[in-house]
Amino acid sequence: MAASMSVNADTFTSSNPFHICNICQKVIRKKENGVRVLRPVSSGPSAFIPEEEIVELSQVGPHTEQLLAEAYTPSGQLDNLTQVMGLHPHYLQSFLRSQFYLLRMDGPLPLHYRHYIAIMAAARHQCSFLVSLHVREFYRMGVCLDWLKGLQYAPQRLRNLNEINKILAHRPWLITKEHIQNLVKTGENCWALAELVHAVVLLAHFHSLASFVFGSGINPQVDTQNTSGFQSVHISNYCTCDLASDHHERDSSFSGTSPMTSDYVSELEALMERMKRLQEEREEDEASQEEMATRFENEKKESLLVSSGDFEDEVTPTSKVSRFVEDATFGYQDFARHGDDNPPTFRAHDYSWEDHGFSLVNRLYSDIGLLLDDKFRTACDLTYYSMASHEDVDTTMLRRALFNYVHCMYGIRYDDYDYGEVNQLLERSLKVYIKTVTCYPEKTTRRMYDSYWRQFHHSEKVHVNLLLMEARMQAELLYALRAITRFMT
Incomplete structure (x- = not known):
């Protein structure tokens, strides 16, 4: 064996695309004879x-999947997200x-504007996967490449x-009607209302898609042509200990492939029992308004106490x-905050x-309302x-609890929904995951992903991410479209 190699924690961090948590840095510093780098799980x-498991669980054939990718994805390839x-x-x-309609079909905005707005949206969450995808689109179009130097170079x-x-x-x-007014006011840099609706839908789409990317642990896409300079940048606070496939070196409670235990079985059975009991109570006695x-x-205030602090480490863009x-x-703040004048419930x-939202967006940006409505319904009705x-x-009941909990964190209330069901159905580790993926997705780790629903299939957790993504997008659109409606009236 060659002479041992001394590895400094700071040097290791700077040369590795993954963040190293404080605990692992201490372990590294204690190593006197070098360090073995743990491999990612996949x-x-x-x-x-x-x-x-992705190949095994996928219910669409590779030929069909490839046809979908060629027809609809920005790159025309079967990227990691699509898989x-x-x-x-x-x-x-x-x-x-x-997504194809938003980015490719006839609409108020020129194509290069659409991809740049996608970059702006994804960058808010440091989502290099999506940023690099749309940077490559600029290289393919060969237009306005100076804009890629930074936002200050854009018009x-x-x-x-x-x-x-x-x-x-x-x-x-x-968001208020004044924000809308400032954008559509007269002048050379003003936006037509239809253009602004197209931009708003793009922003909401890529904010929420960033949640799915981080929530599902989508790996960086390799840029074989090395055009964008982003292919090696994967922004997250994933640590090698979170991504390690050597499960025996980690707490088995965080392993998504750990064998079934009595604890996990009892968690599953308890959830089934709560669902049954809630259904019976709903049929017997309906709560008053x-x-x-x-x-x-109560649920809105309780969300203040849900934090990813147990898993957090600073994320550096x-x-x-x-x-x-x-x-x-400028980042996320809880809708309900202690000691502040909180905004009114939506x-x-x-x-x-x-x-309201569907008809407005469909009127100003033809047919997109129909496509979005189909996407919302598909995610919510999927079973x-x-x-x-x-x-x-x-x-x-479980799907609605997931969707409505996201809206609750955003201050949106449904009069016909009993929010007592949320506390009954969503365990604390799941709430931590939901809040992180929805509100600050760049802080999501595999440990969070593994910590909830430990006997569920990966495909079921991906379904959770679909629901979180669509709930978040709809919440953003509701606030933006309401502001546009108030501006118009």
């Missing part, structure tokens, strides 16, 4: 899901159809979107992504996607009537 599409999403082919088709008209981009990404409830309003407020970000310190009864090892299960 060199395939996902750092969370073994590659062979993971392919675990749910019915949803994948709906997703790719709407002022695009830079004016920065304010609404950061608010939509982190605190959408702050006052009680349901109180339960919403790289210059390759941060060049597209202004006001990088009541879906007063402004909903079905009754295989199974849950982990159980068959013939109605998962409607």
Whole structure:
């Protein structure tokens, strides 16, 4: 064996695309005879899901999947994102159809504007996977390549979107009709209302898609032509200990492939029992409107206590992504905050996607409302009537709890929903995961992914991410479209 190699923690961090957590840095410093670098769990599409399981679980044939990719994906290739999403082919088709329409078909915005807006949106969450994907689109088009030097090189008209981009990404409830008015006012850099709607849908789409990318551990896409300079940049606080495939060196409770134990079985059975009991209680006695309003407020306040602090480590953006970000310190804050004048609850009864948002967006940007509505419905209605090892299960209650919990964190309330079900159905580790993936996805780790629903299939966790993504996108759109409606009236 060759002489041992001394590895400095700081040197190791700078030469490795993955973040090293504080615990691992201490371990590295204690090593006197070098350090063995742990391998990622998978060199395939996902750092969370073994590659062979993606191939095995995928319910769409490789030929069909390739045809979908060639027809609808920006690169025309079967990228890592498409492969993971392919675990749910019915949803994948709906997703790719709407994304293709947003990026390729006739619409108010020119094509290069669309891809630049996608870059701006993805950069808010330091999502180098999506940034690099759309940087490559610029190289393919060969236009306005100077814009890729950074946001300050883009035209002022695009830079004016920065304010609404950061608010939509982190605190959408702050959007007002004045923000809309500032963008569509007269002048050489103004936006037509139809153009602005197209831009808003793009921003919401790529903010939420960043949540899916990080929540599913999508691995960086290799750029074989080395055109973008982003292919080696994967921004996250993944640590090698989170990505390690050597499970025996980690706490087995975080292993997605650990054998079934009595604890895991009892967790699953307890969830099944709670679902059954809630269904029986719902049929026997319906809570009053006052009680349901109180339960919403309680759940909203309780979300303040849900934090990823147990897993957090500081995430440092790289210059390759941060060049597209202004006001990088602006980030997520809880909708309900201690001691602050909180914004009023957004009541879906007063402004909903079905009754208001859909018609407005479809009127100003033809047909996109239909495509988005199909995508929302597909994600929410998707079911295989199974849950982990159980068959013939109605998962409607669980799917709605996941969707509505996201909206609750964003201050959106449904009068006909009993938010007491959220606390009954969603365990704390799952709530931590939901909040992280939805609100600050760049902080998601594999440890969070592994810590909830430990006996569920990977495809079921991907379905969770689809629901979180669509709930987040719809929440952003509701706030933005309500502001546009108020501006118009």
